[in-house]
Amino acid sequence: MADQSAPSDKYTVAVNRGFTKTIAKKLGLPRPAILRRYAPDAPLTVGPVLVVSDDASAGDADALAKALLAWDVDVRRSAEGAGDVRWGGVVLVGTSAESPEAVSEAVLTLGSTLRRLAGNGRVVVVSRAPGAGDSPAVAATRAGFEGFTRSVGKELRAGATANGVQLTGGAAVDSTSALGTLRFFLSAKSAYVDGQVLPVGPSDTLEDVDWKQPLAGKVAVVTGAARGIGAAIARTLARDGAKVVVVDVPAAGESLAAVANEIKGTAVQLDVTAADAGTKILEATRHLGGIDILVHNAGILRDKLLANMKPAQWDAVIAVNLASQLRINEQLLTAGVEGLHIVSLASTSGIAGNKGQTNYAYSKSGVIGHTAATAPLVAQLGGTANAVAPGFIETEMTRSIPFATREVGRRIIPSLQQGGLPIDVAEAIAFLSSPVAHGVNGQVLRVCGQSMLGK
Structure with a gap:
């Protein structure tokens, strides 16, 4: 299977290797x-993991440390005597803190480790x-962790x-699901x-999770899968064990x-805007035992300032990016498909907006809206509905952006200073599609390096 993780940003490669690295340092x-991406036989983290907590949360911290040990991670509950160790991860546990003052020691302990x-x-x-x-x-104590986490990310x-x-x-x-999410973030x-x-x-307890092939035995459908992010999603779901139908x-x-031949999947030529698209998807998966995962990736752009927007440009984007998802979901729910994990592609444009993309931003914000409303409906059948919102992802589309604009877009991303790859979006979707993410429902996970730039 093709390597999906090789950096496509030549500047990033250049300033990390050879004489160009030396020149970049001097200037x-x-x-x-160069970001570390998943390899099957690589360790979960790049070094030991320190688990710290406030006093009230010590029991939960011990439980997480025990889980990490089961994953063959070198776990420490104290930084004392660690010497020159380079931490692969630090887990701060504040699940039982009841006042802002109670978290100070644990937070500052975390801070003292960041240089290492x-x-x-x-x-x-x-x-x-x-x-x-x-x-x-x-409420203040618990809410504070959200702003704290985002800020720490910008300091790294x-x-x-x-x-x-x-x-x-x-x-x-x-x-x-708590452990599955922790593992995803550490990995x-x-x-x-x-x-x-x-x-x-809350989620059911799963015994003997296969972390290498968490989707084994599942049937997944990916729309818009012929190239780009859609093809990367199909490859990643297949890597994780799913039988994949590409549309x-x-x-x-x-x-x-x-793509279908590469992953030993099934190709279905289908316009997702067709009135019976959902029914045809069900028919295409019947011989495989039904559908377990549906990834709504199909999408188009028709960028134009609203003052110059033609009806056809607006209507086409809404039809493909939003109305088709609503129709397909309704048909699958009406058919009573049980245990279905739906993951829809939103965008940071649907959260922050973009000039010249009123139609696209409307459609992607609409995806976030229908995900929240679909979640309780699919939960009644034992499933989940979530969305992934990519930011600046290196694709054929971003390569068409003028060089200077593209470079600025990459470097203003807070700490990572580069665009993401299609595999980054695919990994998030594979996680949300997996049984370990059953406790995640109605959520939007941004894959953007903490930047709101991109489509």
């Missing part, structure tokens, strides 16, 4: 790190979401990231996910067939 040029955080290291903050019955002090360098696991609904710290699979706080609810328009048939 004080930006030196974005290895390149491509990870900081993960595990906390609880504010609840309706919380006192003002407890050398490819390191900071993210948060926010427990909701009384979820246990060592539940399958190289989250290379371009930074400053994100993901709410995680795209007849005009992309040749490329679609090539």
